[in-house]
Amino acid sequence: MGRQVRRVPADWQHPRSAAGRYIPMRKADDALARATDERMPAWPAEACTHWQLYEITSAGTPLSPACASARELAEWLAAHYVEAAPGFTGTPEQWLRMIESGRETSTVAMKGKSFVSPLDPP
Template identity: 40%
Template sequence: MGREVRRVPADWQHPRYTEENAPHGRAVGRYIPMFDGGYAEAAADFLEKANAEGLQEAIDYYGEAPKQENYMPDWPQEQRTHLMMYEDTTEGTPISPAFATPEELARWLTDTGASSFGDQTASYEAWLRVAKGGFAPSAVLYDGSLTSGVEAIA
């Protein structure tokens, strides 16, 4: 759990809750959390467990069967031209727009004071390392102090 880069099409607009699908009124307009990775793989894993150990065991293990709407779209690689920073403490919601390069993404995250953990932000160099490397944990406890994972791995 922390911050991760996801490759998306240039025109990707992460879905938001509407009055029709929001779990409560305060959620309207907020991003809908979505898992990264493929729905097909998650569904295959669920079915494998259900077939091997029984449906109830699979439900007990996974909580419920995977739902396609809970996963990012499975675009062809050639369409995944841009980078977006996501928080994945929940299933995953964006904390940035899409950018063509890691440098542009890191600059935007720095200039806007984007959250690297709670109310902490990170330096350009730290954001750039994550933008190029793909992932940072939420936080790291180091020498008795809790710090952003983005800064800790820089």
Template identity: 60%
Template sequence: MRQVRRVPSDWKHPRDGVGRYIPLEESAPDEPSPDPVSHMPAWPTEARTHWQLYEVTTEGTPVSPPCASARELAKWLADNRIEVGGFTGTEKQWRAAIERGGLIPVLMMKGKSFVNPLDD
């Protein structure tokens, strides 16, 4: 599954010694981070100005760079043909999924897959 997370504009997801992203769970805004080793910082809501897509089924690592808007993230995902379970959405499809929020799982129907936002 994928999840859009709100991050500060200068957020750089940490990497390990060989350059791989370190998996991190999301922290709630305006609350202390439960465990700084396994969670992202708990930035205040007003500092979370950018949008970033994360892989959350097994990792908690970024898929995209931080983007200044849902529209910019949707464009980046479409332009880079980011795949979710075999589906690569159009900019319009990605934007609709991002703006609904929550997790973005893939549903299979009649041999076709498509993005279906799932609210938390």
């Protein structure tokens, strides 16, 4: 379950198919993306003021809305029980550590700490 935080413009709306499903989009520097048309737009860095979590293992589709700050995204992810791994979510602080690390995550371990909160939505 790979996750990647991407910087996007405030008004970014990830494209959807006619059926309403997200169209997979990989990062522009991804080798597979270069061979296909499935790549994120190459915005100037100053235009990317928001943060959005993407699933990257199979598709490259958003898991969250675009948020105005890393903290806002972390709080949204925790409040909506977004899984960091099957059956595990994280606290806002755990998500924030992952977001601020700037790295993709494909395991539950983040900076020596693990997500240990089992998914338990209300």
